[in-house]
Amino acid sequence: xxxxxxxxxxxxxxxxxxxxxxxxxxxxxxxxxxxxxxxxxxxxxxxxxxxxxxxxxxxxxxxxxxxxxxxxxxxxxxxxxxxxxxxxxxxxxxxxxxxxxxxxxxxxxxxxxxxxxxxxxxxxxxxxxxxxxxxxxxxxxxxxxxxxxxxxxxxxxxxxxxxxxxxxxxxxxxxxxxxxxxxxxxxxxxxx
Numbered sequence: 035x036x037x038x039x040x041x042x043x044x045x046x047x048x049x050x051x052x053x054x055x056x057x058x059x060x061x062x063x064x065x066x067x068x069x070x071x072x073x074x075x076x077x078x079x080x081x082x083x084x085x086x087x088x089x090x091x092x093x094x095x096x097x098x099x100x101x102x103x104x105x106x107x108x109x110x111x112x113x114x115x116x117x118x119x120x121x122x123x124x125x126x127x128x129x130x131x132x133x134x135x136x137x138x139x140x141x142x143x144x145x146x147x148x149x150x151x152x153x154x155x156x157x158x159x160x161x162x163x164x165x166x167x168x169x170x171x172x173x174x175x176x177x178x179x180x181x182x183x184x185x186x187x188x189x190x191x192x193x194x195x196x197x198x199x200x201x202x203x204x205x206x207x208x209x210x211x212x213x214x215x216x217x218x219x220x221x222x223x224x225x226x
Contacts, residue, residue, distance in 0.1 A: 037069050041076040049078035050110045051117075052098040061085070063109055064169040065146050065198045075109045085113065086170065093124055103134050111136055112144040146201060157204045165225045167207060169199050173223035181216055193226065194218065 035043075038060045041050075048055050057079040066073035083089040084096075096117055103114040115136060121127040136144060147169060159167040162176050172195045179188045194209035197218075205220050 037071055037074055038076075040071050041074060044071070044107065045076045048076075049081055050075045050105065050107070051077055051081045051102045051113060052095065053101075054078040054080065061113075063112055063143075073109055075107070075113055077113075085117065087168070091120065093121060096121055096127070099127070100130060103130060108136075108140050112140060115141075115144045116147065147199075157199075157201060159199050159204050159207060159220050161223050161225045162221050163224060167197065167199065167220065167223075167225060169197065171197050172226040173197055173207070173209070173218075174226055175211075175218070175222060176224050177222055179218070179222055181211070181214065184214070186212070186214065188216070188218075194223065 041060055042058075044050075047058065049058060055078075058076050059079065059082050060069065060074055061077050061082055062069045062074050077085070080092075080095065084091050099114045099118055102110055103118070105111055105114070111134075115131070115134060118127040118131050118134070122131060161167055161173060167173065172193060175188055175190055175192045175194065177190050180186075181188060188211045192211055194211060197207045197209040200206035200208065200217070207218050207220055207223070208215060209218060210216075
């Protein structure tokens with residue numbers, strides 16, 4: 035059974051966050067690179083667009099987290115925690131966060147994207163032109179790069195899709211070039 039089929043069965047074909055049954059998509063929680071049942075959730079387009087920042091956050095839509103934060107599935111708990119962190123200044127999300135429990139491993143993964151940090155403390159990754167990079171963005175290399183530890187040279191113009199950000203250093207991102215996962219310095223990439 036595929037990951038998507040397993041997610042559909044696990045969620046009864048409903049968004050695992052808001053329970054909507056329309057326009058459902060499989061979403062791999064960052065910084066995970068591989069889709070699997072432990073790292074993925076089934077979400078509706080409304081939730082997904084707000085999670086990824088494609089649309090403005092509708093605070094009232096996320097009142098559904100009062101129920102979904104108690105999911106038995108860790109991936110759902112992590113997304114709920116991250117969204118509550120984004121909304122914590124609204125008041126009621128902070129109350130839910132105070133009640134929520136994640137084990138140490140899940141909490142470390144939940145914090146990996148920096149949702150819990152205030153905007154002033156967040157590390158901002160910028161490409162060669164100063165454009166802000168986000169996890170999941172696609173970039174292109176602006177010069178040939180020798181890959182340390184191998185004989186491979188990543189050529190200028192090579193696209194790198196679904197990047198991950200280093201949460202401790204604003205100059206480093208990770209992405210796959212060919213079949214190899216590599217660390218790339220942000221001044222050598224341009225956002226697509």
